[in-house]
Every structure is written in C-alpha cells, then in structure tokens.
Amino acid sequence: MIVSGMSGSGKSVALNTLEDLGFYCVDNLPADLLPEFVRRVMRGEDRPEKLAVGLDVRSGGDLGVIPDVLSEVGGLGLDPKLLFFDAEDDVLLRRYADTRRRHPLSHLGLALADAIALERQALKPLRQIADVVLDTSALNVHKLRRLVITEFGLGEASTLSLLFESFAYRRGVPPDADFVFDARCLPNPHWDARLRPLSGRDKDVSDYLEAQPDVVQFAGEIAQFLDTWLPRLQSDTRSYVTVAFGCTGGRHRSVYLAERLARHARERGWAEVAVHHRELD
Known part of the structure; x- marks a missing residue:
C-alpha cells in the first residue's frame, strides 16, 4: 500500500492505523528507492505479509516517476495500491493553524497558502493514478481511522x-x-x-x-x-x-x-x- 496525499490531510493517521492492522510501515521514503526497499524486505527472514510506504512531497525528487516505480514493484510479484489523501485548502489552512506545525515546503519562504498550492501541483501525478482518493475535509481523527479500516475491509465494521x-x-x-x-x-x-x-x-x-x-x-x-x-x-x-x-x-x-x-x-x-x-x- 502506497500512502500519499496533501500534508495535513491525514496520512500519518492512515499509516498508524495500517500499522495497528499488521502492516510493516515506512514513511517518507524517496520514491526511486521503493523498488530496492521492497526487494530487501522480501529477502528478509521475517518477510511481512502487508507493507505500507508513505510517499509525498517530503520524499523529494521527481514524483512523476511514481508510475514507473509502481510498475517495477509490480514486476516483483506484488500488486501495489496507491491511497491518496486530500482535503480542501481552507481545511488544510485551519488544521495548520490549529497544530502550529510547519508545512514541508515552508523552507522555500512561501506563505502557507502558496505552499499548499505548490504541493498540490507537485502531487498531481500521484492523485491522477491513485486507486482510492479519500477527502478528509469533514473527518476527525477517529472517523478517518474508521474509514481506513472499512475502506479496505481490514477490520470488523461492528467493532467499537x-x-x-x-x-x-x-x-x-x-x-x-x-x-x-x-x-x-x-x-x-x-x-x-x-x-x-x-x-x-x-x-x-x-x-x-x-x-x-x-x-x-x-x-x-x-x-x-x-x-x-x-x-x-x-x-x-x-x-x-x-x-x-x-x-x-x-x-x-x-x-x-x-x-x-x-x-x-x-x-x-x-x-x-x-x-x-x-x-x-
């Protein structure tokens, strides 16, 4: 499972949830290292049954290579799925105001709104090829966690x-x-x-x-x-x-x-x- 999306949209919650569900999770991996990382994991004695990797604007490099990277991973016998998290710009602005965290592109000297716009443009190739796009604008942390579980059938919907x-x-x-x-x-x-x-x-x-x-x-x-x-x-x-x-x-x-x-x-x-x-x- 490839987890990507806008900063502040819930990727960390998703990765934490997947980890709770038994996934071996790695965040912020450079995109071009994904195939080699998968090869190393598959060669290990304790090979995990489920793997989740976070790829987003923090990973650096040309994110346009993601389709080729996923094809290479597929050639290793896996069936990678791309899960993309998104939220409306005003929601992202409010979440950053609430948490007071720095945006990953703030080092460029951009205003927060401009950093969000630039990030959205950089992630456009990933959103276009995503298997699932989840809009978290109306979701709190708990509802987002439940959605990740039920969307992929990884848990019992009746569980509290x-x-x-x-x-x-x-x-x-x-x-x-x-x-x-x-x-x-x-x-x-x-x-x-x-x-x-x-x-x-x-x-x-x-x-x-x-x-x-x-x-x-x-x-x-x-x-x-x-x-x-x-x-x-x-x-x-x-x-x-x-x-x-x-x-x-x-x-x-x-x-x-x-x-x-x-x-x-x-x-x-x-x-x-x-x-x-x-x-x-």
Whole structure:
C-alpha cells in the first residue's frame, strides 16, 4: 500500500492505523528507492505479509516517476495500491493553524497558502493514478481511522473504536467528544520548572502525576466508569467513542490521562484504540 496525499490531510493517521492492522510501515521514503526497499524486505527472514510506504512531497525528487516505480514493484510479484489523501485548502489552512506545525515546503519562504498550492501541483501525478482518493475535509481523527479500516475491509465494521484525546480548555472542547473529563482540579506539573518543557508522554511527568493520590483516584474512577459503560455503548450499535481529557494547556495532565486510559482500554481487550493530543500532534 502506497500512502500519499496533501500534508495535513491525514496520512500519518492512515499509516498508524495500517500499522495497528499488521502492516510493516515506512514513511517518507524517496520514491526511486521503493523498488530496492521492497526487494530487501522480501529477502528478509521475517518477510511481512502487508507493507505500507508513505510517499509525498517530503520524499523529494521527481514524483512523476511514481508510475514507473509502481510498475517495477509490480514486476516483483506484488500488486501495489496507491491511497491518496486530500482535503480542501481552507481545511488544510485551519488544521495548520490549529497544530502550529510547519508545512514541508515552508523552507522555500512561501506563505502557507502558496505552499499548499505548490504541493498540490507537485502531487498531481500521484492523485491522477491513485486507486482510492479519500477527502478528509469533514473527518476527525477517529472517523478517518474508521474509514481506513472499512475502506479496505481490514477490520470488523461492528467493532467499537475508541479515541482518547487530550486538549486545552483555552482552545475549546473538541466538538466530537462523547465523554469529557476536566483534569484542571489535579496537581499541575507546569509549576515545576523541571517538568514544564516536557509533556504527559514523558516518564518524569507521569512519575510526578502517579505520585499524586488525587490523580490515582481520578484515573481509577474514570477507568471504572469506562469499564461499565463502553460495553453497553458497543451493544447499542455504536461504532466509535471519543473520550476527551482537558486541562489548562493541554500538555501535561490531559496528555497523561489520555495515554493512561488508552493503555487501560487495550489491557481490557479493546482492539481499536487510538490516541490524539490536539495541542501536541
């Protein structure tokens, strides 16, 4: 599976989802190296059954060679499929404004709108030959993950997908959240100068929070709540549930709780569990 598309359209979510589904995934591979990469993977003792490679404007070089590259891969006995992600320009602009990430072409000194236009032109040859084009303009992270699974028949549509999301209250509550838990009542690592630059994904922050009785009680009671009600939501024909955790900056407490409860859900046997940190990702 070749995963390509516009920056900010959901390629990373797609690759993460494919990896969860058993694909061996590699991102940002130069296009002309794809055939040799496939040969090396096929010669390995632990040859993967499913392979996904991310190719996009970051890969550099002439993307117009992709059709020839895919033909060469097909000559190795594989049947490559190209999955192209797209979104409307105003949606891409809004997503970059929300995440504050740099566009891959920003090093050219272009305004964001111009960088998006140039990228769209560069990726035109890939879009034209794509087996599937997915427009993610109206999709959140969780719905996009579900679409990747169902589009290729790689999962059971009846399985409940869980998204654990962190956010900052100062930027608003995620509109698609089913459950929202406010972590602002908990001790804040922000006030520790050593922990301030870190996030809730870092061990020092998690160690600090796990040493706080209020945090342990808070997380434990939420875990009990989810253990009780998620199975009932699944039996109610729901396909996905978003559990959101908010704090002041969306960097420490909410991130830690999203990671901890996602880990708990996996330990409880939920197969489709994703995590999204709105202020970090």
